[in-house]
Amino acid sequence: MESDTITAISTPIGEGAIAIVRLSGPEAIEIANQLFDGKSLIDVDSHTIHYGKIIDPSTKQVAEEVMVTVMKGPKTFTREDVVEINCHGGLVSVNRLLEIVLAQGARLAEPGEFTKRAFLNGRIDLSQAEAVMDLIRAKTDRAMNVALKQMDGRLSQLIQKLRQELLETVAHVEVNIDYPEYDDVEEMSHQMMIGKTREVYREIERLLEVAKQGKILREGLSTAIIGRPNVGKSSLMNALVHENKAIVTEVPGTTRDVIEEYVNVRGVPLRLVDTAGIRETEDIVERIGVEKSRQVLKESDLILLVLNHGEELTQEDLNLFKAVEGLEVVVIVNKTDLPQKINLEKVKELAADHSVITTALIEEKGIDDLEKAISETFFEGDLDAGDLTYVSNVRHIQLLKQALQALSDAMEGMENQMPIDLVQIDVTRTWEILGEIIGDTVHESLIDQLFSQFCLGK
């Protein structure tokens, strides 16, 4: 039996009305109970489900309304105690729930770890061992791919910068230790060390602040719908949202304000932004709309460019193609219910690498193709709607929190006037944790740093 309790979101994100956060391990019930406002989960019978509220211990506020299933081992998937917390199926709520559970002491499960435990605890037949290994391989590789893809270049750069600062500090202490007579470097004092760690501490704190707003994962992929007036942009939005929020009209230019709607398309969280039609216009009201549209366009992660099947390509359409060059685009030729006047060959040529989908949104035709195209654009390939993009970022947050903890241990050590080489243990630990975020944990680089930074030797 493993000694720690693991947790993960066990439903595909955003899909369906309910999402589940699952815990497994010796403290699963204890952890859930500490967060649960309802019956005592410790006293309830095994394999029962209970209504209640999850209270966030840090704010003492109600975080979620939930149903909690308590299953005591060994009659569970992993043969350990398992708790499943059912909450609302939105991305935001399940993510928050997971974070609360992690903060309470559970550890984020590695890819395939529930299955691995099930296997190691004898729950899964020996003949399935191969399958388990394949699963771990596939899930790990995918998690790594997605994590890499999801990693903001700037985040990675910032982490690298922080690590370099820590590494130089650590190397400085190391050189004091291993070459005590080497006179070229000042002895690292507590004061110098405090200055360096405080700086990094603030940066990590700031990163965590930013992570709270976690752009894509919390809010979805910012998605702009563009096209000339009356090509069916609002219909498209409606089709994706499955409810009538934007105004659909036959009069050009009636959708003036930027409207936002949050949807989930096959596991890809989208924040849809409907814009006023992009075109040159003398109408003052419409012009404000157009300017807003352009601004939004640049900030979008994904653009849905809508064309009219029943009309020839216009200069405005061509301008739109030009405007989205170099961005992630799906081209939608709508209104196939109208007789074809558009030159599809020309559209495909203009679309270049991007998908071109034909739809008749009024008749609800082609929506499946569209959703598939969106999903493929995001995952680039045959990935199903996994929770991995999501988890990998929760992972980042967890690691950042650990890094912060290690640094504050270092600072506490300095306050207690612990020798610098002991304080340095926690600084090194911080460096290692940050390395896990960007997938670099090679210990050897400290020694490389030592010999490139200082001229050492007999």
Place this chain on the structure above:
Amino acid sequence: MTYDAGHYDVIVVGAGHAGCEAAIASARRGAKTLMLSMNLDMVAFMPCNPSVGGPAKGVVVREVDALGGVMGQVIDKTYIQMRMLNTGKGPAVRALRAQADKPLYIQEMKQMLENEANLTMRQGMVEKVIVEDGECKGVITETKAAYYAKSVVITTGTFMRGRVIIGDLSYESGPNNQRASVSLSEHLEELGIELVRFKTGTPPRVNSHSIDYSKTEIQPGDENPQSFSYETTDVITDQIPCWLTYTNEFTHKVIDDNLSLSAMYSGMIKGTGPRYCPSIEDKVVRFHDKPRHQIFLEPEGRHTEEVYVQGLSTSLPEYVQKEMLQTIPGLENAEIMRAGYAIEYDAVVPTQLWPTLELKTIPGLFTAGQINGTSGYEEASGQGIMAGINAAAKALDLESLILDRSQAYIGVMIDDLVTKGTNEPYRLLTSRAEYRLLLRHDNADLRLTEIGYKLGTIKQERYDRFTEKKQLIEQERKRLSKIILKPEAELQAIIEEAGGTALKEAVKAADLLKRPEIKYELLEKVTPADKELPADVKEQVEIQTKYQGYIDKSNQQVERMRKMEDKKIPEDIDYDAIGGIATEAREKLKRVKPLSVGQASRISGVNPADVSILLVYIEQGNVSRVANQ
């Protein structure tokens, strides 16, 4: 034709720092041991710097001592100067370093070996190992003597295909113009052992009479010198100082002007040199902005005038070495007695070894020391004792010994070597140890004496002393954790005098000791132990109490590591039969053949997914075996 020259349990080839420890450990485990050296006058010779110990290395000397080795005892009897380093830092990084008397060290060690029961010494140059049925059965010397044994330890240092280079002069040689060992190197290659070419170097030695010490700074030894060995009772107080001077812009100009003549830069040297022991040419080239480099002048002994010029390792031509010395304050008229040189040599790629230091491909054949790609007397000594212990185990069918990374620096070093290999001569650094707070020089005996006792390398009398010390520490810690100190005037005065803030309420003695300003000596004044405790007991009580938080944290990490170390990989596992492992990881695993999942996880190129898969594969208890099993 060869003749039968005798039968032994263990043969040790080489009598350097690895060979000496290997031979003695083997003999003390009860194995009939033969030591073969090409020159018995050069036993435990120090071809480079005249010093033993230092950060990490000094801890290794104590570890060797706690396992029943001899380096600590010999240096304690022969040093000319002793210093405790890093006294201003935490206990984890304090380390002893001694300046050695080179000729005396040789004498003392030789006598130790000669007086060892079970150990035979003989002069001879080994050319071949006898391999029958894939196993090592003995060795053959150049005089055609065939010695037979159940296991053989090769500790030939930098002698294998050694080549000395000074400027454009290059000749086949071991260190200090001893004979190189060429045939053995070729023979090992024939046996399929992969070798790598490494390089190291040494500075010139000058005559002490020609040095103007008034231009240098004195570097004396400690007033109260401490000892390496737990056996040592008497310290040498009559010490000899070292001296410090510096290079300058003129020195650097000489180097710049003659750089093309340096064997390092002319392309003559192909071997990889160690970064931590660069030649002066390297230092000047790589750190061109640095206006000066430290030069330590270290006497090579009490009865010699030779002085080792530390910091000036070089392969420049002799006349350039002279020019260089003339620019350095104090050395303007220095007479070179021996020129500095670079040396290239063959080393065994250490990933071919089990953690016992036995070759995976040739059972019964062990290698230890610089031949395994390390550098340093202490590193050699640490491997030597392990190889000796394990070679004897093999011959006598006793238990072998592998130390893990939380038990000893020796464990860290050997694990690094056999798991990751090395692409330069390997030196121990404190930063290589994850748990250095546990691997202190002050607790080497607490970590390893028990093991040495079980191996038979630690004698009963010493073990009894050790047990008593351990008990005293435990008793005193227990006492301090129970005693409550009230904030009375006497105590408050003592605290105030130490620079601390006064007590507000009663406190446990142990908790008071955790304060940075409170030393055991202060605490003792208000609450003395029943009888006066020895200094090393007091030291342990203080360290263990004061840093308990950090020690506990390290222990937790060790526990996590142990879990993975305890998951053993069957020796005959077939990695090709495991589907999910990535190709690179598979190749590395097949090569390194890790003994545990923990060791596997430290191989570069084996990622966490591979480790998970390996774990599942092993746990299924259905490991597919290699065909011939």
